[in-house]
Amino acid sequence: MKQLLTGKQMKQADTWSIKEFGMESLILMERAALCAAQHIMSVQKPGCVFIMCGMGNNGADGLAMARILSQNGWSVRIAAIGQIEKATKEWLYQKSLLDKMEILPVQYFYESDDKDEEEYRSALSNLYVPAQVYVDALFGVGLSRKVSGVYRAAIEEWNEHKKKCGAYGVAVDICSGLDAKSGQVLGAYVKADVQITFGYGKVGQFLYPGASLSDQTITCDIGMPNEAVYHVDGFPFNCLEKSDAKDWLGSRCLWGNKGTFGRVVIIAGSSGMAGAAYLSALAAYRTGAGLVDIVTPKCNRLVLQQLLPEAVLHCISEISEISKDEDEEQLAYLRNEVLPKAKAIVIGPGLSTDTLAKKLLDMVLEWNRSQNCPIVIDADALNLLAMRTNIDHAEYLGENVILTPHPGELGRLMNSSAKEAAKNLLYFAEELQKKFGCICVCKDARTVILTQKNRYLNLTGNSGMATGGSGDVLTGVIASLAAQGLSAERAAVLGVWLHGAAGDEAAKEKSPYSMIARDLADGLSKVLIQISRKKV
Ligand SMILES: NC(=O)C1=CN([C@@H]2O[C@H](COP(=O)(O)OP(=O)(O)OC[C@H]3O[C@@H](n4cnc5c(N)ncnc54)[C@H](O)[C@@H]3O)[C@@H](O)[C@H]2O)[C@@H](O)CC1
Ligand SMILES: Nc1ncnc2c1ncn2[C@@H]1O[C@H](COP(=O)(O)OP(=O)(O)O)[C@@H](O)[C@H]1O
Ligand SMILES: [K+]
Known part of the structure; x- marks a missing residue:
């Protein structure tokens, strides 16, 4: 399992290693600089390298890289951007080594507020020499505010000159301008070929748009003590990898029958929305559930029977079509005959938010209070949940409930907008988890999964999944895994991984442009x- 930290957590891990463990800051820095320099030497023959340094320790890494590369036959040019009074002690130390070697001129460019951006850029332009490698060591995880003035000009010149001379761009630790937690860019930002990041990957490098700033992110071990990660606030983000997925899935019982592999009850669909029920049910079957029941309005009977004859249908009447007694009867039937057989329940895809949908959600939430059955709440059921204002959510929901909002639904659940939720996905996910006390799967180009104790970031999937019905497929995958006996947490995390990996398979075959939600089901089979293990 790969672990990622936020910028703040990384600093805490650094500080603990230095102050509590007693590992000298310069040891870590030397390892970091060596790692980045070695990467450059592994992909390029010695030539000319241009290094843009700030005055913090990211800049100090850049100076140390300059020394190492110079000693290995490289011609090095350095532009130091900022005020020398702000330089860290490590920076001054690295600079003093360069001075003693008398081989490397450091060109300074001081910060002052009296120029406009164009003036800065033309002044900086002279410092940016043609080179085959461009290194960005302006800001690392210490970036704390929007980039402006001389720094903005420095970044823009770096991008422009790098492009002009076709140089290989290396960002030290993290692309300058990228926020190491949110993945948002703060003002200007470097676009590099590779980010050589130290100790742990930073969450912001894997969330979008941050993940698009370089083609590759390489994590280097810099010798930080392993315990350092236990001395940070909160939890690191875990990223499931293929080998973990294999372990978590386990093996399928060779002598199992359809009862062994769990029954998923899917409460989904409304008039014109049969597809949502179909996709969820198809995905549940394709992920291995033994039986799938669909609870849906009568109008969807024919289409669902034709699309998925394998599903058991329970067709219900709209409230307007029946008497109060009949309405009570059909709910009692679901409560007494259908829900008790479920090993996992999905509620919400294409459900609508009408009175019947509301009653169905009430019934499932009530069921959740007395039974230990994993429940996936999605789409309209989330919208209905967002409309409830006077309940203590944490009392209703628990560790067996999985909410799967996209940014629109997340915004609604948190009384905010889709735009805000997408921009601050981690923050919103954390608040949602606190509010409902359950498992929160906050979906976007990267999906964040939070439980009471753990945080996960999923790295599979692609833009082809931004197509109607993808989310419905996810509900079926998660519920199917839960029905087969995985804990709700593992079902959610593995489900999101599988769903993304299925999307990646679909994209290989159909391209992200032409794949549709149904293709995810074929992708699931391939993944x-x-x-899956061949033997028990
Ligand atoms: N011993 C350590 O602490 C290690 C640190 N390392 C490097 O050190 C980096 C972190 O160093 P620092 O904490 O010094 O931080 P940075 O070097 O990332 O930058 C901090 C400096 O930039 C200024 N700054 C922040 N945002 C700004 C903005 N928008 N405009 C203008 N100035 C801004 C800050 O006031 C501060 O002076 C890591 O990313 C990594 O590259 C590595 O060498 C590994 C070991
Ligand atoms: N650009 C993307 N990269 C990776 N995954 C994506 C991308 N866009 C969407 N997805 C995934 O596709 C699914 C879309 O879900 P949702 O918006 O609920 O779809 P729908 O409501 O149409 O079923 C989510 O799991 C989301 O994480
Ligand atoms: K950098």
């Missing part, structure tokens, strides 16, 4: 062939 399951790759990760």
Whole structure:
């Protein structure tokens, strides 16, 4: 399992290693600089390298890289941007080594507020020499505010000159301008070929738009003590990898029958929305559930029977079509005959927010209070949940409930907008988890999964999944895994991984442009062939 930290957590890990463990800051820095320099030497023959340094320790890494590369036959040019009074002690030390070696001129460019951006850029332009490698060591995880003035000009010149001379761009630790937690860019930002990041990957490098700033992010071990990660606030973000997916999936019982592999009850669909029920149910079957029941309005009977004859249908009447007694009867039937057989329940895809949908959600939440059955709440059921204002959510929901909002639904659940939720996905996910006390799967180009104790970031998937019905497929995958006996947490995390990996398979075959939600079901089969064990 790969672990990622936020910028703040990384600093805490650094500080603990230095102050509590007693590892000299310069040891870590030397390892970091050596790692980045070695990467450059592994992909390029010695030539000319241009290094843009700030005055913090990211800049100090850049100076140390300059020394190492110079000693290995490289011609080095350095532009130091900022005020020398702000330089860290490590920076001054690295600079003093360069001075003693008498081989490297450091060109300074001081910060002052009296120029406009164009003036800065033309002044800086002279410092940016043609080179085959461009290194960005302006800001690392210490970036704390929007980039402006001389720094903005320095970044823009760096991008422009790098492009003009076709140089290989290396960002030290993290692309300058990228926020190491949110993945948002703060003002200007470097676009590099590779980010050589130290100790742990930073969450912001894997969230979008941050993940698009470089083609590759390489994490280097810089010798930080392993315990350092236990001395940070909160939890690191875990990223499931293929080998973990294999372990978590386990093996399928060779002598199992359909009862062994769990029954998923899917409460979904409304008039014109049969597809949502179909996609969720199809995905549940394709992920291995033994039986799938669909609870849906009568109008969807024919289409669902034709699309998925394998599903058991329970067709219900709209409230307007029946008497109060009949309405009570059909709910009692669901409560007494259908829900008790479920090993996992999905509620919400295409459900609508009408009175019947509301009653169905009430019934499922009531069921949740007395039974220990994993429940996936999605789409309209989330919208209905967002409309409830006077309940203590944490009392209703628990560790067996999985909410799967996209940014629109997340915004609604948190009384905010989709735009805000997408921009601050981690923050919103944390608040949602606190509010409902359950498992929160906050979906976007990167999906964040939070439980009471753990944080996960999913790295599979692609833009082809931004197509109607993808989310419905996810509900079926998660519920199917839960029905087969995985804990709700593992079902959610593995489900999101599988769903993304299925999307990646679909994209290989159809391209992200033309794949549709149904293709994810075929993708699931391919991924399951790759990760399922051959023998018990
Ligand atoms: N011993 C350590 O602490 C290690 C640190 N390392 C490097 O050190 C970096 C962190 O160093 P620092 O904490 O010194 O931080 P940075 O070097 O990332 O930058 C901090 C400096 O930039 C200024 N700053 C922040 N945002 C700004 C903005 N928008 N405009 C203008 N100035 C701004 C700050 O006031 C501060 O002076 C890491 O990313 C990594 O590259 C590595 O060498 C590994 C070991
Ligand atoms: N650009 C993307 N990269 C990776 N995954 C994506 C991307 N866009 C959407 N997805 C995934 O596709 C699914 C879309 O879900 P949702 O918006 O609920 O779809 P729908 O409501 O149409 O079923 C989510 O799991 C989301 O994480
Ligand atoms: K950097």
